Amino acid sequence: MPNRSHNRSNNDMRPVHIEPGYLKNANGSALISMGDTQVLCAATIEDNVPRWLRGQGSGWITAEYGMLPQSTNTRGNREAVRGKQSGRTQEIQRLIGRSLRNAIDMTSLGERTIIIDCDVLQADGGTRTASITGAWVALAIALESLFPKENSPLHSQVAAISVGLSSNQIFLDLDYREDSSADVDFNLVMLSNGHLVEVQGTAESKPFEIEQMNNMIALASKGISDLFKIQRESIIGWQNGK
Numbered sequence: 316m317p318n319r320s321h322n323r324s325n326n327d328m329r330p331v332h333i334e335p336g337y338l339k340n341a342n343g344s345a346l347i348s349m350g351d352t353q354v355l356c357a358a359t360i361e362d363n364v365p366r367w368l369r370g371q372g373s374g375w376i377t378a379e380y381g382m383l384p385q386s387t388n389t390r391g392n393r394e395a396v397r398g399k400q401s402g403r404t405q406e407i408q409r410l411i412g413r414s415l416r417n418a419i420d421m422t423s424l425g426e427r428t429i430i431i432d433c434d435v436l437q438a439d440g441g442t443r444t445a446s447i448t449g450a451w452v453a454l455a456i457a458l459e460s461l462f463p464k465e466n467s468p469l470h471s472q473v474a475a476i477s478v479g480l481s482s483n484q485i486f487l488d489l490d491y492r493e494d495s496s497a498d499v500d501f502n503l504v505m506l507s508n509g510h511l512v513e514v515q516g517t518a519e520s521k522p523f524e525i526e527q528m529n530n531m532i533a534l535a536s537k538g539i540s541d542l543f544k545i546q547r548e549s550i551i552g553w554q555n556g557k
Contacts, residue, residue: 353437354433362426376430379430417510439490
């Protein structure tokens with residue numbers, strides 16, 4: 316993959332920027348940019364839980380994900396117009412919700428539901444990983460309005476990034492061009508305690524070796540550590556600006 320976007324080396328992420336508190340009316344929000352991919356994340360707190368959780372003293376986190384019609388270079392119809400969500404949208408929604416639920420103590424949350432909305436404003440690869448990373452910031456801001464820091468149910472950060480293999484070289488944080496031509500692509504979701512939430516890996520054109528997989532996971536872990544730092548800095552900046 317010669318001539319990577321933003322003049323990056325194989326081990327570099329695209330420029331990452333998180334603008335916390337982007338929306339006035341949301342309990343928590345963040346606009347995340349990873350290169351040319353931009354996702355607006357918002358968290359809404361509701362004082363109820365799904366019927367199957369009522370009376371159990373536990374909360375819930377769920378997510379909705381969508382791409383704006385002109386988020387890519389060809390306009391796509393809104394899924395609401397088509398009357399149903401695609402399998403890809405449903406998969407990504409479940410992934411976002413599952414990732415965030417692993418970062419929070421649901422019992423400490425109480426019988427509340429937090430709805431995470433992730434709207435892709437511009438897509439150039441990595442929309443699901445950007446959604447998870449930005450959604451954690453929106454979630455953290457929303458919880459500050461409910462809990463003192465020492466009693467927060469949020470016990471960990473969670474972030475995600477992509478990594479790929481092309482011509483036996485490993486590349487971090489794939490943009491769309493790189494993702495569409497990679498021999499192997501992975502999405503990794505990790506907690507700040509080092510535990511993995513999800514590893515999605517696929518050989519697109521040829522199988523890969525266990526050693527290559529381990530090297531991809533190691534590089535992705537390094538990228539996620541950098542994302543944790545960016546998340547923390549964005550939260551501190553928001554707190555100082557309140």
